[in-house]
Amino acid sequence: MNLAEALSSEFKTNYGPKCSTCVLIAGLDKDDAAALEAAFADGNFTSAAIGRALRAQGHSIHAAALMRHRKGECSK
Numbered sequence: 001m002n003l004a005e006a007l008s009s010e011f012k013t014n015y016g017p018k019c020s021t022c023v024l025i026a027g028l029d030k031d032d033a034a035a036l037e038a039a040f041a042d043g044n045f046t047s048a049a050i051g052r053a054l055r056a057q058g059h060s061i062h063a064a065a066l067m068r069h070r071k072g073e074c075s076k
């Protein structure tokens with residue numbers, strides 16, 4: 001395998017850990033996902049507050065993961 005092939009197989013198989021916020025949103029029903037997206041877009045909700053609300057609903061998520069996703073820096 002030459003370097004180009006090695007890089008291309010890394011690219012296909014190694015995306016790193018998936019964003020837990022993206023995974024969470026994918027598992028929510030439509031209304032909950034819309035509510036969460038609205039909260040992300042609303043500057044009055046801190047990521048810590050959103051995290052607390054999600055954990056109160058039984059979701060296991062860290063504010064840091066929410067923040068990364070909110071800033072668009074997550075690995076989709």
Ligand SMILES: [Zn+2]
Pocket residue numbers: 019020021022023069074075076
């Ligand atoms: Zn994400």
